[in-house]
Amino acid sequence: MLTGTLVTTNGVYHNDDGLAKTISPIFYTLESKQIKSKFCFSWDTHRSLRYKNVVETSPQIFCKAQDDDGTFETMKKSIEYNSTQAIFGILEYLDHAGHTFGFSVSNDKYIEALSDSERGTRKLIDIVNKRKTKDLEYCLIVITTDHGGVNRGHLGRTIMESMIFLHRIRRSSI
Numbered sequence: 001m002l003t004g005t006l007v008t009t010n011g012v013y014h015n016d017d018g019l020a021k022t023i024s025p026i027f028y029t030l031e032s033k034q035i036k037s038k039f040c041f042s043w044d045t046h047r048s049l050r051y052k053n054v055v056e057t058s059p060q061i062f063c064k065a066q067d068d069d070g071t072f073e074t075m076k077k078s079i080e081y082n083s084t085q086a087i088f089g090i091l092e093y094l095d096h097a098g099h100t101f102g103f104s105v106s107n108d109k110y111i112e113a114l115s116d117s118e119r120g121t122r123k124l125i126d127i128v129n130k131r132k133t134k135d136l137e138y139c140l141i142v143i144t145t146d147h148g149g150v151n152r153g154h155l156g157r158t159i160m161e162s163m164i165f166l167h168r169i170r171r172s173s174i
């Protein structure tokens, strides 16, 4: 994730793979340039496996929460208290709902999970826009999806499983 490299380079072919040692995720690159960064998550595999190499050198980047509500709360506090310059968060609502109830827009539980993710994201954007110092700041918000799925799984190469969406909001008054 966020390495800007192809799977053949980053080494992550499957959930059981860790990121290749030669690849630096963006939050690690920023942190090593003295830009305080945070990676907020609830699925521990990100820390215990995916970014294991980064955890060894920069454990302070990683903020584990109990669930997505906790992930949102950590991100919210980081924005409000100015403790971090770059915040990355990953949500699990949608993936869990897909595996449990099915990856489908005709599935109410899946749509509910999508709505929860969107509502939380909207709140974070509102918090960014309400910062007292907002007119003195440069801000970039990037929202990207993970994979979708077919039935209750993914890992295939169908468009539903492999297409991702990317959106960015940039604000600068300086």
Ligand SMILES: [Zn+2]
Binding pocket: 095, 099, 154
């Ligand atoms: Zn999954």
